[in-house]
Amino acid sequence: MNFAILGASGMVGGMFLKVLEERKLPVSKLYLFASARSAGQTLKFYGQDILIEELTPDVFSNRHIDIALFGVEGEISQQYAPIAAKTGCIVIDNSSAWRMDNNVPLVVPEVNGEDLLRHKGIIANPNCCATPAVVALKPLMDIYGLERVVISTYQSVSGAGVGGMSDLERTLAGEQPQHFPYTIAGNLIPHIDKFDDDGYTGEEKKLMAEIRKILHCENLPVTATTVRVPVVYGHSLSINVTLSNAFELEDVKKLFTNSPGIIVQDNTQENIYPMPLTAAGTDSVYVGRIRRDSSFKNSLNMWVVADNIRKGAASNAVQIAESIRKMD
Numbered sequence: 001m002n003f004a005i006l007g008a009s010g011m012v013g014g015m016f017l018k019v020l021e022e023r024k025l026p027v028s029k030l031y032l033f034a035s036a037r038s039a040g041q042t043l044k045f046y047g048q049d050i051l052i053e054e055l056t057p058d059v060f061s062n063r064h065i066d067i068a069l070f071g072v073e074g075e076i077s078q079q080y081a082p083i084a085a086k087t088g089c090i091v092i093d094n095s096s097a098w099r100m101d102n103n104v105p106l107v108v109p110e111v112n113g114e115d116l117l118r119h120k121g122i123i124a125n126p127n128c129c130a131t132p133a134v135v136a137l138k139p140l141m142d143i144y145g146l147e148r149v150v151i152s153t154y155q156s157v158s159g160a161g162v163g164g165m166s167d168l169e170r171t172l173a174g175e176q177p178q179h180f181p182y183t184i185a186g187n188l189i190p191h192i193d194k195f196d197d198d199g200y201t202g203e204e205k206k207l208m209a210e211i212r213k214i215l216h217c218e219n220l221p222v223t224a225t226t227v228r229v230p231v232v233y234g235h236s237l238s239i240n241v242t243l244s245n246a247f248e249l250e251d252v253k254k255l256f257t258n259s260p261g262i263i264v265q266d267n268t269q270e271n272i273y274p275m276p277l278t279a280a281g282t283d284s285v286y287v288g289r290i291r292r293d294s295s296f297k298n299s300l301n302m303w304v305v306a307d308n309i310r311k312g313a314a315s316n317a318v319q320i321a322e323s324i325r326k327m328d
Contacts, residue, residue, distance in 0.1 A: 001025075001026060001028060001067060001325060002027075002028055002030075002031070002063070002064055002065050002066050002067075003020065003025075003027050003029070003030050003065070003066065003067050003068070003321075004031040004032070004059075004063075004065045004067070004068040004069070004084075004089070005030070005031070005032050005033065005069050005071065006033045006034075006055060006068060006070045006072050007033075007034060007070065007071035007072040008032035008033060008034050008043060008052050009034040009035075009043075010071050010072075010161075011071075011158065011161060011162060011309060012071035012094055012309065012313045013069075013071035014043070015309050015310060015313065015314035015315075016071055016314045016317065016318065017032075018314075019283075019310065019315050019318045020045075020318055021045065023322065025318065025321065025322065026325075027045075030045055031053065031059070032050050032051065032053065033054070033055040033059055034052050034053075034054070035054070035055065036054045038052050039053055039054035040052065055076075055080070057079075057080070057083055060083055060084045060087045060089055061087065065087070065089045066089065066090065067089065067092065067321050067324065068084050068089050068090070069092050069094075069317050069318070069321070070092065070093040070094055070095065071314075072095060074096050074097035075097075077091075077093050077095045077097040077098065078097045078098075081093055081122050082122075084121075085120070085121030085122050086121075090119070090121060090122075090123065090324060091121060091122045091123065092125060092320050092321060093125060094125045094313050094314075094317055096127070096206060097124075098122055098124040099124040099127070099206070099210055099213070100209055100213065101122075101124070104122050104123065104124050105118055105123055105124065106124045106125075106126055106214055107123055107124070107125075107126075107320055107323075108126060108134055108135060108214060108316060109316070109320060109322075109323045110135055110138070110259075110260040110261040111135060111138045111214055111215070112134075112138075112214055112215075112216070113323050116320065116323055116324060116327065123320055125313065125316055125317045125320065126210050126214060126316070127203075127207055127210050128155075128159055128308040128309075128312030128313055129151075129153045129155065129226070129308075129312070130206070130207050130210035130211055130214065131285075131312050131316050132235070132237060132285040132304050132305070132311060132312065133149075133151060133207070133211055133237055133304065134211055134215055135259075135261050135262060135285040135306075136239065136256070136262065136287050136302060136304045137215065137239070137241065138259075139255050139256060139262075140241060140243060140252070141215060141217070143255060144243040144244060144245045144298075145244025145245055146217065146220055146241060146242075146243065146244065147221070147243060147244050147298070148220075148221040148242040149221070149222045149223075149239065149240070149241050149242075150222075150223050150224075150239070150240040150241075151207065151223070151224045151225075151237055151238070151239050151240075152224070152225045152226075152237070153207070153224065153225070153226045153236070153237050154188075154227050154229045154231075154235065154236040154237070155192060155228055155229065155235045155308065156229065156233050156235055156276060157184060157228065157229075157231065157232060158308060158309055159192075159228075159235060159308050159312075160179060160180070160192075160228070163178070164179055164184075165232065166178070166179065167179040167180050168185060168230055168232065171183040171184055171185035172185040180228065184230050185230055186230065188227050188228070188229055189227065189228040190225065190226075190227045191228070192204075192226040192227070193226075200224075201226060204225065204226050207222075207224045207226065208222040208223065208224050231276045232280075233276060233279075233307055233308065233309060234275075234276025234277070234280050234305055234306070234307055234308060235276075235306060235312060236274070236275075236304070237304040237305070238301070238303060239301070239302050239303075239304055240293060240299060240300075240301050241299065241300060241302075242293075242298055242299040243299070244298070245298065246298055247298065247300070249290065249292055252300065253266060256287050261283075261284060261311075262286075262287055263284045263285070263286050263287070264286075264287055264288065265278070265286050265288040266287070266289065266290050272288070273288035273289050274287065274288045274303055274305035275305060276305060278305065279311075280307050281307060281310070282307055282310065283311050284306070284311065285304060285305075285306045285311060286304065286305045286306065287303070287304050288302070289301065289302060289303035290302045
Protein backbone atom coordinates (compact mmCIF):
# COMPACT_ATOMS: atom_id res chain seq x y z
CA MET A 1 0.00 0.00 0.00
CA ASN A 2 1.11 3.56 -0.69
CA PHE A 3 0.97 5.94 2.26
CA ALA A 4 1.20 9.68 2.68
CA ILE A 5 1.76 11.74 5.82
CA LEU A 6 0.52 15.32 5.90
CA GLY A 7 2.20 17.52 8.46
CA ALA A 8 5.21 15.22 8.35
CA SER A 9 7.55 17.73 10.01
CA GLY A 10 5.28 18.19 13.05
CA MET A 11 5.17 16.31 16.35
CA VAL A 12 2.31 13.98 15.39
CA GLY A 13 3.60 13.59 11.83
CA GLY A 14 6.96 12.44 13.11
CA MET A 15 5.24 9.95 15.40
CA PHE A 16 3.19 8.63 12.46
CA LEU A 17 6.51 7.83 10.79
CA LYS A 18 7.94 6.11 13.86
CA VAL A 19 4.85 4.01 14.56
CA LEU A 20 4.55 2.93 10.90
CA GLU A 21 8.10 1.56 11.19
CA GLU A 22 7.54 -0.08 14.58
CA ARG A 23 4.33 -1.83 13.57
CA LYS A 24 5.91 -2.92 10.28
CA LEU A 25 3.06 -2.00 7.97
CA PRO A 26 3.82 -3.01 4.38
CA VAL A 27 4.46 0.44 2.90
CA SER A 28 5.27 0.21 -0.80
CA LYS A 29 5.72 3.95 -1.26
CA LEU A 30 5.69 6.76 1.29
CA TYR A 31 5.05 10.41 0.50
CA LEU A 32 5.74 13.17 3.01
CA PHE A 33 4.02 16.55 2.79
CA ALA A 34 4.30 19.70 4.87
CA SER A 35 4.28 23.47 4.51
CA ALA A 36 6.65 25.34 2.19
CA ARG A 37 8.81 26.08 5.21
CA SER A 38 9.66 22.39 5.68
CA ALA A 39 9.71 21.37 2.00
CA GLY A 40 13.10 20.15 0.86
CA GLN A 41 14.03 18.60 4.18
CA THR A 42 14.30 14.82 4.56
CA LEU A 43 13.16 12.33 7.19
CA LYS A 44 14.38 8.77 7.74
CA PHE A 45 12.09 5.82 7.09
CA TYR A 46 13.56 2.33 7.32
CA GLY A 47 16.98 3.96 6.99
CA GLN A 48 16.17 5.79 3.78
CA ASP A 49 15.91 9.55 3.34
CA ILE A 50 12.39 10.58 2.28
CA LEU A 51 11.98 14.05 0.83
CA ILE A 52 9.34 16.34 2.34
CA GLU A 53 7.31 17.95 -0.43
CA GLU A 54 5.23 21.10 -0.21
CA LEU A 55 1.54 20.39 0.35
CA THR A 56 -0.52 21.75 -2.54
CA PRO A 57 -4.02 20.86 -3.81
CA ASP A 58 -2.67 18.80 -6.71
CA VAL A 59 -0.41 16.42 -4.75
CA PHE A 60 -3.06 13.68 -4.76
CA SER A 61 -4.03 13.97 -8.42
CA ASN A 62 -0.79 12.69 -9.93
CA ARG A 63 0.01 9.96 -7.39
CA HIS A 64 -1.68 6.73 -6.31
CA ILE A 65 -2.02 7.04 -2.52
CA ASP A 66 -4.03 4.40 -0.66
CA ILE A 67 -3.98 5.89 2.85
CA ALA A 68 -3.10 9.40 4.02
CA LEU A 69 -2.41 10.14 7.67
CA PHE A 70 -3.32 13.76 8.38
CA GLY A 71 -1.38 15.46 11.18
CA VAL A 72 -2.43 18.99 10.23
CA GLU A 73 -4.65 21.73 11.61
CA GLY A 74 -8.40 21.45 11.19
CA GLU A 75 -8.66 24.18 8.54
CA ILE A 76 -6.09 22.43 6.37
CA SER A 77 -7.84 19.10 6.86
CA GLN A 78 -11.17 20.59 5.83
CA GLN A 79 -9.57 21.75 2.60
CA TYR A 80 -7.47 18.70 1.72
CA ALA A 81 -9.39 15.68 3.06
CA PRO A 82 -12.17 15.92 0.44
CA ILE A 83 -9.56 16.42 -2.31
CA ALA A 84 -7.72 13.26 -1.23
CA ALA A 85 -10.91 11.22 -0.77
CA LYS A 86 -12.08 12.05 -4.31
CA THR A 87 -8.98 10.30 -5.69
CA GLY A 88 -9.84 7.08 -3.82
CA CYS A 89 -7.39 7.75 -1.00
CA ILE A 90 -8.59 6.93 2.53
CA VAL A 91 -7.93 9.84 4.88
CA ILE A 92 -7.28 9.21 8.59
CA ASP A 93 -7.47 12.65 10.15
CA ASN A 94 -6.08 13.59 13.55
CA SER A 95 -7.65 17.05 13.80
CA SER A 96 -11.07 17.91 15.20
CA ALA A 97 -12.37 18.92 11.75
CA TRP A 98 -14.39 15.76 11.01
CA ARG A 99 -14.94 14.14 14.38
CA MET A 100 -18.55 15.17 14.84
CA ASP A 101 -19.56 14.89 11.18
CA ASN A 102 -22.37 12.35 10.99
CA ASN A 103 -20.96 10.94 7.75
CA VAL A 104 -17.48 10.37 9.20
CA PRO A 105 -16.77 7.49 11.59
CA LEU A 106 -14.82 8.39 14.74
CA VAL A 107 -12.85 5.27 15.51
CA VAL A 108 -10.84 3.54 18.21
CA PRO A 109 -10.22 0.05 16.75
CA GLU A 110 -10.52 -1.82 20.07
CA VAL A 111 -13.83 -0.11 20.77
CA ASN A 112 -15.79 0.49 17.55
CA GLY A 113 -13.69 -0.88 14.71
CA GLU A 114 -16.86 -2.03 12.94
CA ASP A 115 -17.65 1.64 12.22
CA LEU A 116 -14.87 1.59 9.63
CA LEU A 117 -17.21 -0.37 7.36
CA ARG A 118 -19.26 2.76 6.73
CA HIS A 119 -16.48 5.23 5.93
CA LYS A 120 -16.79 7.32 2.78
CA GLY A 121 -13.13 8.14 2.35
CA ILE A 122 -12.56 10.09 5.58
CA ILE A 123 -12.05 8.60 9.06
CA ALA A 124 -11.59 10.73 12.17
CA ASN A 125 -9.06 10.03 14.91
CA PRO A 126 -10.46 10.98 18.35
CA ASN A 127 -9.34 13.54 20.89
CA CYS A 128 -6.27 12.41 22.82
CA CYS A 129 -8.30 11.94 26.02
CA ALA A 130 -11.40 10.48 24.40
CA THR A 131 -9.37 7.52 23.12
CA PRO A 132 -8.12 6.15 26.47
CA ALA A 133 -11.44 7.01 28.09
CA VAL A 134 -13.49 4.85 25.72
CA VAL A 135 -10.96 2.01 25.80
CA ALA A 136 -11.58 1.84 29.56
CA LEU A 137 -15.34 2.48 29.39
CA LYS A 138 -16.26 0.05 26.58
CA PRO A 139 -15.77 -3.20 28.58
CA LEU A 140 -17.86 -1.78 31.42
CA MET A 141 -20.59 -0.71 29.02
CA ASP A 142 -20.76 -4.12 27.36
CA ILE A 143 -21.14 -6.06 30.62
CA TYR A 144 -22.78 -3.68 33.07
CA GLY A 145 -24.17 -0.75 31.07
CA LEU A 146 -23.36 2.93 31.66
CA GLU A 147 -25.55 5.41 33.52
CA ARG A 148 -23.21 8.40 34.00
CA VAL A 149 -19.54 9.31 33.48
CA VAL A 150 -17.56 12.04 35.28
CA ILE A 151 -14.04 12.70 34.00
CA SER A 152 -11.24 14.98 35.14
CA THR A 153 -8.21 15.03 32.85
CA TYR A 154 -4.62 15.96 33.65
CA GLN A 155 -3.11 16.70 30.26
CA SER A 156 0.58 17.01 29.46
CA VAL A 157 2.11 20.02 27.73
CA SER A 158 2.89 18.02 24.58
CA GLY A 159 -0.86 18.02 23.97
CA ALA A 160 -0.45 21.73 23.25
CA GLY A 161 2.29 21.06 20.70
CA VAL A 162 5.76 22.55 20.50
CA GLY A 163 4.53 25.80 22.05
CA GLY A 164 3.33 24.01 25.16
CA MET A 165 6.55 22.05 25.57
CA SER A 166 8.60 25.20 25.09
CA ASP A 167 6.55 26.99 27.72
CA LEU A 168 7.34 24.30 30.27
CA GLU A 169 11.08 24.65 29.58
CA ARG A 170 10.79 28.43 29.56
CA THR A 171 8.92 28.72 32.85
CA LEU A 172 11.09 26.11 34.55
CA ALA A 173 13.95 28.51 33.81
CA GLY A 174 12.02 31.34 35.45
CA GLU A 175 11.00 33.05 32.23
CA GLN A 176 7.52 34.30 31.32
CA PRO A 177 5.10 32.00 29.45
CA GLN A 178 4.42 32.64 25.78
CA HIS A 179 1.88 29.92 24.99
CA PHE A 180 -0.20 29.36 28.15
CA PRO A 181 -1.93 32.21 30.00
CA TYR A 182 0.03 31.39 33.17
CA THR A 183 3.29 29.75 34.19
CA ILE A 184 2.93 25.98 33.79
CA ALA A 185 6.07 25.01 35.77
CA GLY A 186 5.00 24.01 39.27
CA ASN A 187 1.40 24.83 38.39
CA LEU A 188 -1.90 23.40 37.12
CA ILE A 189 -4.05 25.35 34.67
CA PRO A 190 -7.76 24.32 34.56
CA HIS A 191 -8.16 25.81 31.10
CA ILE A 192 -7.72 23.99 27.78
CA ASP A 193 -9.28 25.60 24.69
CA LYS A 194 -11.67 28.56 24.84
CA PHE A 195 -14.37 29.01 27.47
CA ASP A 196 -18.01 28.94 26.35
CA ASP A 197 -20.81 30.92 27.96
CA ASP A 198 -21.82 27.91 30.08
CA GLY A 199 -18.38 27.73 31.70
CA TYR A 200 -17.19 24.62 29.87
CA THR A 201 -14.17 24.80 27.58
CA GLY A 202 -14.09 23.60 23.99
CA GLU A 203 -11.81 20.74 25.03
CA GLU A 204 -14.30 19.56 27.63
CA LYS A 205 -17.20 19.69 25.19
CA LYS A 206 -15.21 17.82 22.54
CA LEU A 207 -14.33 15.11 25.04
CA MET A 208 -17.94 14.65 26.16
CA ALA A 209 -19.35 14.61 22.63
CA GLU A 210 -16.73 12.23 21.27
CA ILE A 211 -17.22 9.70 24.06
CA ARG A 212 -20.93 9.59 23.25
CA LYS A 213 -20.32 9.20 19.53
CA ILE A 214 -17.69 6.45 19.79
CA LEU A 215 -19.76 4.43 22.26
CA HIS A 216 -22.99 5.02 20.27
CA CYS A 217 -24.61 6.44 23.42
CA GLU A 218 -25.87 9.85 22.33
CA ASN A 219 -27.87 10.37 25.54
CA LEU A 220 -25.20 9.20 27.98
CA PRO A 221 -24.70 11.80 30.75
CA VAL A 222 -21.02 12.78 30.59
CA THR A 223 -19.31 15.72 32.25
CA ALA A 224 -15.64 16.70 32.14
CA THR A 225 -13.04 19.07 33.55
CA THR A 226 -9.74 19.36 31.65
CA VAL A 227 -6.52 20.54 33.28
CA ARG A 228 -3.06 21.24 31.87
CA VAL A 229 -0.23 19.86 34.03
CA PRO A 230 3.59 20.24 33.97
CA VAL A 231 4.21 16.80 32.48
CA VAL A 232 5.85 16.35 29.07
CA TYR A 233 4.14 13.20 27.76
CA GLY A 234 1.09 11.28 28.96
CA HIS A 235 -2.48 12.30 29.71
CA SER A 236 -4.08 11.05 32.95
CA LEU A 237 -7.81 10.70 33.59
CA SER A 238 -9.71 10.33 36.83
CA ILE A 239 -12.96 8.61 35.82
CA ASN A 240 -16.00 8.09 38.02
CA VAL A 241 -18.60 5.90 36.35
CA THR A 242 -22.06 4.82 37.48
CA LEU A 243 -23.07 1.46 36.02
CA SER A 244 -26.54 0.21 35.20
CA ASN A 245 -26.05 -3.02 37.13
CA ALA A 246 -24.32 -4.23 40.28
CA PHE A 247 -20.73 -5.44 40.05
CA GLU A 248 -18.04 -7.21 42.03
CA LEU A 249 -14.75 -5.34 42.07
CA GLU A 250 -12.65 -8.42 41.30
CA ASP A 251 -14.83 -9.16 38.28
CA VAL A 252 -14.23 -5.63 36.99
CA LYS A 253 -10.47 -6.03 37.38
CA LYS A 254 -10.54 -9.35 35.52
CA LEU A 255 -12.65 -7.73 32.80
CA PHE A 256 -10.04 -5.01 32.30
CA THR A 257 -7.22 -7.55 32.33
CA ASN A 258 -8.87 -9.47 29.47
CA SER A 259 -9.82 -6.40 27.42
CA PRO A 260 -7.80 -5.40 24.31
CA GLY A 261 -5.45 -2.45 24.63
CA ILE A 262 -5.55 -2.31 28.44
CA ILE A 263 -2.79 -3.00 30.95
CA VAL A 264 -4.00 -3.19 34.54
CA GLN A 265 -1.67 -1.70 37.15
CA ASP A 266 -3.62 -1.98 40.38
CA ASN A 267 -1.74 -3.09 43.45
CA THR A 268 -1.88 -0.32 46.01
CA GLN A 269 -0.12 -2.48 48.62
CA GLU A 270 2.97 -2.33 46.41
CA ASN A 271 2.37 1.26 45.21
CA ILE A 272 1.62 0.03 41.70
CA TYR A 273 -0.65 2.33 39.67
CA PRO A 274 -0.52 4.03 36.25
CA MET A 275 1.67 7.10 35.79
CA PRO A 276 2.62 9.22 32.77
CA LEU A 277 6.24 8.05 33.01
CA THR A 278 5.02 4.46 32.66
CA ALA A 279 2.79 5.18 29.69
CA ALA A 280 5.23 7.41 27.79
CA GLY A 281 6.50 5.74 24.63
CA THR A 282 3.92 2.96 24.66
CA ASP A 283 0.62 2.26 22.87
CA SER A 284 -1.35 0.79 25.76
CA VAL A 285 -4.02 2.28 28.01
CA TYR A 286 -3.11 1.78 31.67
CA VAL A 287 -5.88 1.37 34.25
CA GLY A 288 -5.48 1.34 38.02
CA ARG A 289 -6.77 2.71 41.35
CA ILE A 290 -9.91 0.67 40.58
CA ARG A 291 -12.20 1.02 43.56
CA ARG A 292 -15.84 1.10 44.49
CA ASP A 293 -17.38 4.54 44.95
CA SER A 294 -18.94 4.14 48.36
CA SER A 295 -20.96 7.34 47.99
CA PHE A 296 -23.24 6.17 45.18
CA LYS A 297 -24.87 2.91 44.11
CA ASN A 298 -23.21 0.83 41.36
CA SER A 299 -20.38 3.35 40.93
CA LEU A 300 -16.63 3.00 40.74
CA ASN A 301 -13.51 5.13 40.34
CA MET A 302 -10.50 4.43 38.17
CA TRP A 303 -7.30 6.15 37.10
CA VAL A 304 -6.45 5.89 33.39
CA VAL A 305 -3.20 6.95 31.69
CA ALA A 306 -1.98 6.86 28.08
CA ASP A 307 0.70 8.47 25.93
CA ASN A 308 -1.17 11.30 24.21
CA ILE A 309 1.10 11.52 21.17
CA ARG A 310 1.08 7.76 20.59
CA LYS A 311 -2.19 6.08 21.63
CA GLY A 312 -3.89 9.46 21.86
CA ALA A 313 -2.96 10.33 18.28
CA ALA A 314 -0.45 8.60 15.99
CA SER A 315 -0.68 4.98 17.14
CA ASN A 316 -4.46 4.93 17.05
CA ALA A 317 -4.38 6.32 13.50
CA VAL A 318 -1.91 3.63 12.41
CA GLN A 319 -4.08 0.97 14.09
CA ILE A 320 -6.97 2.27 11.98
CA ALA A 321 -4.79 1.85 8.89
CA GLU A 322 -3.99 -1.72 9.96
CA SER A 323 -7.68 -2.45 10.38
CA ILE A 324 -8.44 -1.07 6.91
CA ARG A 325 -5.73 -3.26 5.40
CA LYS A 326 -7.17 -6.36 7.09
CA MET A 327 -10.64 -5.50 5.85
CA ASP A 328 -9.33 -5.08 2.31
